[in-house]
Amino acid sequence: MKTTLILSASMIAAALALPANAQDDSLYPDPSAPDASFLRVILPDGATATVDGTAVEAPEAGVTAYAEVSPGEVEIAVDDTTQTVEVGANTHYTWTAAAAEPALVTDMVEDSPAQADLLMYNLSEADPVTLYAVEGETAALEGVETGTHDGVGLKAPLTLTFEIRQDGETLTSLDPVDLRRGAATTIVVTGPADAPEAAATDRVYQ
Structure with a gap:
């Protein structure tokens, strides 16, 4: 279940706020149909993808832009592999x-x-991992197992430094991440259990 993480006063004081005019850049767009959903792909290095025949780019962290899709069957092609999935209405996938x-x-x-x-996706062999917010000295997301994801709502705007931890040990860290009201940040963890890598990207739409 998704929760809202309330940040401590010291954490907020340490965070760097973005300008007010930068807050709405990634707001949920107006769909072309009232029941439309959105689907994106996390790609392996060097791979390309299409969603219902539309090419989707992956500019950062291997995460493509969200493509608008209609409820029902959706075809996803990654290189030479094609998969058909079933999606519902008004949902992000x-x-x-x-x-x-x-x-x-x-x-x-x-x-x-x-x-x-x-949002964090643990696609690494490290199982499970915790997303730790350094400035707040607290776990933002805990116990995210391999092949799964978790999410949290954070009061914004602020800038945080995150570490990927396991059993209290820091496995890797990210550059400071800007969090904006009405926007979303995705962190993807990949690689072997003893040396995973993590990258962050803002949510974007096709």
Whole structure:
């Protein structure tokens, strides 16, 4: 279940706020149909993808832009492999093509104008991992198992430094991440159990 993480006063004081005019860049777009959903793909290095025949780019962290889709069957092609999935209405989805066992994930997206959505996908062999917010000295997401994802709503705007931890040990860290109201940030963890890598990207739409 998705929760809202309330940040401590010291954490907020340490965070760097973005300019007010930068807050609405990634707000949920107006769909072309009232029941439309959105689907994206997390790609392996060097792979390309189409969603219902539309090419989707993956500019950062191997995460493509969301493509608008209609409820029902949707065809996803990654290089020479094609998969048909069933999607519902008014939902965000991610196809984890970079995982050892690709799956269709229902994203924990709230699109609250007062919060930033933070999602993490653990596609690494490290099992499980915790997303730790350094400035707040607290876990933002805990116990995210291999092949799964989790999400949390954060009060925004602020800038946080995140570490990927396991049993209290830091496995890798990310550059400071800007969190904006009404926007979403995705963190993808990949690689071997003893040396995973993590990358962050903002949510974008096709």
